[in-house]
Amino acid sequence: MRTSLKSIVLLIIGIFVSTSLCGQDIQVKASAPNQVGVGQSFRLTYTSNERISSVDVPKTNAFTLLSGPQTSSSSSMQIINGQMTSNSTYSWTYIMQADKEGTFDIPGAIVNIKGKGVRSNSVRIQVIASSSQQTQQGNNQRQSTQNQTFDKNDFFIKANVSNTNPYVEEQVIIQYKLYLGPQAQRYQASIRKLPSSTGFWTYDLNDKEAEPARTTETINGKKYTVMDLYAVAVFPQKTGKLSISPLEVQTIVQVVMQQQQRSNNPWDVFFNDPFFGGGRVQNIELELKSNPVTLNVKELPKNKPADFSGLVGNFTMKASLSRNKLSTDNATNFSITISGNGNLQHIEAPEITFPSDFDVHEPNIMDNIQKGANGVSGSRTFEYVIIPRNPGAFVIPQAFFSYYDKTKKQYVSLSTDEISLKVEKGKGQAGQYYSSSNKKNVQIIGTDIRYIKTTDTQLKTKHNAFFLTPLYWLLLFLPFIGFVLFVILLRKQIENKKNIAKIKDKKASKLARKRLLKAEKYMKSGNNEQFYIEISQALWGYISDKFHIPLVELSLDTTRRKLEERNLKPELIDECMNVLNQCEYERFAPASDTTAQMLYDMSFRFITAIENEIKKM
Template identity: 35%
Template sequence: MRIRYYIVLFLGLLSQVAFSQNVRFTASVSKTQVGTGEPFEITFSVNAEGASFVPPPLRGFEVVAGPNVSTSMTSINGNSSTSTAYSYDLVAPQTGEFVIEPASIVVGGKRYTTAPIKIKVVKGAPVQQNARSGSSQGSGADDLQQVSSGDIGKSLFIKAIVSKPSVYQGEQLTLTYRLYTRLGIEANQLDKMPDFNGFWNEDIKSKTPYVQWRTEVYKGQAYRVADIKQVILFPEHSGDISIEPMAMTFVVQQPVPTEDFMEQFFGNNVREVKYQAKSNKVTLHVKPLPEVGKPADFGGAVGHFTVNASLDKKELKSSEQLNYKVTVSGAGNLMLMQAPNAIFPADFEKFDPKVTDSLSENANGVSGYRTYSYLLIPRHQGNPTIEPVKFSYFNPETGRYQTIATPSFSVKVNKGPTENNVTAYADDEQDITRTEKDIRNIKTDDVDLSKVGQGFFGSIWYYVLLLLGPLLFGAAYAYRKWYEQYNSDIVKVKSRKASRIAAKHLVNAQKQLNAGNSKAFYEAVFRGLYGYLSNKLNIPVADLNRENIVAGLRARQVQEPLINQLVHTLDLCEMARYAPVSGIAENEVFNQSKTIIHDIEDSL
């Protein structure tokens, strides 16, 4: 046994040594000698799944862009590996020799550091050896014209950037689609937006109707940059989840070489070119929530939260209303978590809570609070206690579950006007007292009696009503059986309700159309059609995409022209939600959507 123990110990130590030897965390720079004001890039790369990345202080340099995080995964003969790179674009404002201190990251519970890097900064920008003769290295708006023809892909592209390459299930992260361009843009159109299958997503609404442009240096070149869309994602399951690219079509001004001095002087040597750009495909590693230490009352909350409770009164009479509120505040998946388990005294009549949200979405995620309002009615006098409400959540930073609780509340319930000397809550056992009002004396004199058949008792109506009870009971029983059978098939129930749900969205679309809110109008029409198709075709919203919709309608023998009309309307609404469209009458879109739903109902 002792020999076996040492063998196992030795193999464990050997595996740890092998793992630590395979981990490489390095730092590299594009240049070790730069001029003042000349941008260069530093990259920190790790060939494993890391956490808690800590960059160096970067003293003596200005960060003009970053951190830009990129993750790649490879699989060779069934062996998968992950590598992550954190890059910064830096500029040195002063000459001298500077040292970039080590960065650090945690891999497998062990912290790794990079080697320091020396950078020599000289006065002015040195001439690059591979620069074309006669070309200038400018920056800003003037540098945007220094683009050779046929090089659009390097001068205009979209990057999909995630705030975290690895998250827990239910943990929020931000996905940003960032446009880089060194060309003038005349027009744009959204071609395809990812479906975000496997995620609950919330769009970050811009405070301004126009994108905010800025200038950034990327790989030594100056670009005009704008964040064209930001989405908050909540992974619904663990594993590696991929997000397909976003596609847009642009009409750009491409420089054309010319020897005409007048065209060069007035800047007319450009031509308009149509170009489609696609973002990079993003793969996220989603870790499952640990089973170790999971509380029994865990309701799926992931993030950072606090909880507190309040009562509108602490003394009242029986049968009066009491309002009890539980508020969960913080940042995380507030809209997806279950209500806390609140336990009230047995003599309290309680109703389902009213849920009120006050949430905000920004680049840091979803934050705010959710309030559960309970209406309680104590039925008897006494001194009951409302026990604390426990709330459990998972903290992704610590990787552990945490349980917090509200304070308890003592309530004094006085005797109400409808309560008859019954004390449900008492410190000592008491007998129920009898008063002279409980049982009144039986009056025996002047009693007016009647024979059977002369009054209601024993009459024909008496027997009719006597038989009516069993008949109504039988009818109610038969109706209940029919109702249960009629609603036993969930698919059919959802299909029957599909048109009513779509009608609610279309009513909202009509309101937005009358108010002149174009974006909200297309959003309502899009949600109405998607909600209708999800219920009608029995396809979960998370799996609802163009391919599944077309396949579901074809399987139900819907005509191809109607399917094409539906797909065209969905594409139009999808495009109008993210980019303005012109030349389309919104009234026609609204009437066409109602006609499509009506025709599908007739076809099915």
């Protein structure tokens, strides 16, 4: 009995101890410098012995989150006395910036590990006055002991614009190039802030998988290494002077410093020459900005064609029919393809008057867009499904499309050829057919003549009179009641259609969720480029429709102002801005490690939070 009781007690103690040890397995530690200067960037790192799924970084008024997270992992293995042990470390690093002077605490973050939230320790950081003067003094001291060949002015970013006086909807290519002076050995650059603008439709021209192009250029006798850093195609949407903010880049440059040491040994002078690899290697951090870009957008010439598309470029158009002979129980596909260089996503379906004997569905739009150093080109195809209802010979009329050709300095009108379609009678319709245009009456062949009935017929008198009964009065006034209700509903529908903003407001959430579902399909298929495009269009389209902001005026500043005018909570506004920033960062900055699933979840929570907050107001 005592043995059994002792075994039970030991088993309970063992379970308790093992449970306690399991609870202590997961460890999370936050680390950061104890002291930084105002305006100085630093690393905030969260480290754990288990794989981290996500980190909820707390927001503070004293620090600004610049970028991140950057994830890394390491593992080690030891064998001692025949026993093997392994340790793994997982880190998530964020780049922060100190905004004001003082001593501040960054609260513990919630780190998600294996589906559980583990809180890290808090971090206390002392922010002192800007250390630029101290850094300058240190540089002066180093300059007194060595002859530096480093010149900060030899490192800069230049924005090259293909055309500074474009027309509305004319393609303008902006290439941002990084110039490295002759003293640079290696470099590392990360985009800190992308250019922002209002009044443009933009396309990202960067190939995230390709290595940046590298060339050399001589300026004022100095030979520079030139790197293609970033490229974008913009299409101005309105006339006037439009500006694009600079591109901001954080760069670490490795240069060779020649030591200023006098020696009587001639070999020291020989091998100290930088040409032979002499001198001391130093890493210098630089924050570079490109020149801002200003475009003077001109209005297109007058005498525009009636069917003018509003586009500028060079296009071609063709039409095709999947088959020009079929029966009434089949369908055919009619396609119109417009190809060329220009803003392809602004091409709308040409107006075509199909024969009234056709059932035609809304066109399916397919884009084939190529983006590269020469800008945006490709094609947009409109595919119609045509179902003929009657047999006969039909003609699909011409389609028209016009644009402005800057090279020819004139408007160009394109048209397709007429296409003939022969429709035969389908199976199972030998005895009847109809025409939607009332060209022929419905025919019933073989049953339109009936024989005289020769058998005895017994007639009965019907005693129930229908006249003046309640049913009689109901049927009499029912058309008038229906007409009044129809007029009321029609007027209400007309008023609702006039209020376009109200319609867009109601449909904003529905349209955004449809785009999110489409983005999810791209994410599961591994098509990241289309995924980021759909996520971006879902978020910006939702904001445009929900808060009545025209597409040409969309920007982060406009969005914040509209959210504040709706008296939303400051925390929600900050979270919304973070989601939009993260979305744009993921779309244009290939260095980020945020997963597509995280970005999808953030976007879904963003729309849901806005909808819930507006419903409470």
